[in-house]
Amino acid sequence: MGRFPATTRWKIGAAIGCLLLLLGAGFSTSHTTPSARTAWRENYRRPAEVPFPPDNPYSAAKNKLGGMLFFDPMLSGGRVRSCATCHNPGLAWGDGLPRAIGENQAVLPLRAPTLLNVAFLDTLGWDGKFHDLESVAFAPITAAGNMNLPEAALIERLTAVPGYVDAFTAVFGTGAITRRKIELALATFERSIVSGEAPFDRWINGDENAISPSAKRGFDLFNGKARCSSCHSGWTFTDGSFHDIGTAQNGDIGRGRLFPNSTKLQYAFKTPTLRDTTRRAPYMHDGSVATMAEVIALYNRGGIERPSRSVLIKPLGLTQDEITDLTAFLDTLANATEFGPVPILPR
Numbered sequence: 001m002g003r004f005p006a007t008t009r010w011k012i013g014a015a016i017g018c019l020l021l022l023l024g025a026g027f028s029t030s031h032t033t034p035s036a037r038t039a040w041r042e043n044y045r046r047p048a049e050v051p052f053p054p055d056n057p058y059s060a061a062k063n064k065l066g067g068m069l070f071f072d073p074m075l076s077g078g079r080v081r082s083c084a085t086c087h088n089p090g091l092a093w094g095d096g097l098p099r100a101i102g103e104n105q106a107v108l109p110l111r112a113p114t115l116l117n118v119a120f121l122d123t124l125g126w127d128g129k130f131h132d133l134e135s136v137a138f139a140p141i142t143a144a145g146n147m148n149l150p151e152a153a154l155i156e157r158l159t160a161v162p163g164y165v166d167a168f169t170a171v172f173g174t175g176a177i178t179r180r181k182i183e184l185a186l187a188t189f190e191r192s193i194v195s196g197e198a199p200f201d202r203w204i205n206g207d208e209n210a211i212s213p214s215a216k217r218g219f220d221l222f223n224g225k226a227r228c229s230s231c232h233s234g235w236t237f238t239d240g241s242f243h244d245i246g247t248a249q250n251g252d253i254g255r256g257r258l259f260p261n262s263t264k265l266q267y268a269f270k271t272p273t274l275r276d277t278t279r280r281a282p283y284m285h286d287g288s289v290a291t292m293a294e295v296i297a298l299y300n301r302g303g304i305e306r307p308s309r310s311v312l313i314k315p316l317g318l319t320q321d322e323i324t325d326l327t328a329f330l331d332t333l334a335n336a337t338e339f340g341p342v343p344i345l346p347r
Helices: 007-024 034-043 060-069 138-142 151-159 162-172 179-191 197-205 211-225 291-301 320-331
Strands: none
Touching: 034 211, 060 162, 138 151, 138 162, 138 179, 151 179, 162 179, 197 211, 197 291, 211 320, 291 320
């Protein structure tokens, strides 16, 4: 697969993993063979590099500028909020709240998604309304309930700061600061936000002592009886797609807003990554599930039955011992995030 771009190779690997899952989804851990586990493990190897698009290639100067913008409260109307307010590196690049909070303490409809490994996603947002990372930034910046700063006002502010003028000139050459340049810089920085090496990664790379026997049984369940990897696939632990898992209610129809004639996309929301998931409570698009134990219980009973619910969501019949093992496995995915000037994934 070396002739394919990095994102394509990752998607092919994820698809192969899903196929392996579907072939063996009915098995419990007692039926897992060494060859099945070996095949599953191959689907979770980290790629060597972070992919950057041809129209926004990586540069150290652009990454530095993006970081300056990301953490600067000048990007909000009241000069008190930054991108990092909702995407805090100390909170696994989320905010730890059920739903995000905007200016004037306004509670927003959805929780802030983590920015972990966003370089590997084709569409962004809980409902997928953003076609790439560059198109995301100005939605929260200009939204009255969020950062509440008009585009023209932001450009005026940045242009008045000599340090920003010099930084933009160093990256883009002479010329005015523009919306597009801001988008390119922020997206470059955000693509550098990748998950640090977790115990799970060390196990995948051959360290058999990196995770416990319970976690290894949990990995088998994750790929087998529990069917988790049908959506949480590949090293990023997300298929990047949208599913109704039987939780959303009260008129919040997710991707169904964009595709009103699709039955299956009603109540469908983006599959979140499971990297650092045990550090990112509460859960779901609206923060409606408080703990990981409650998440597992929801999947175990199967969620709300309705026409839009994914065919993959069915009662699992997990025992308490199996739930313990599955939880032990999820714990192995947690580690500090790594981000910085070099767009290479940690080994």
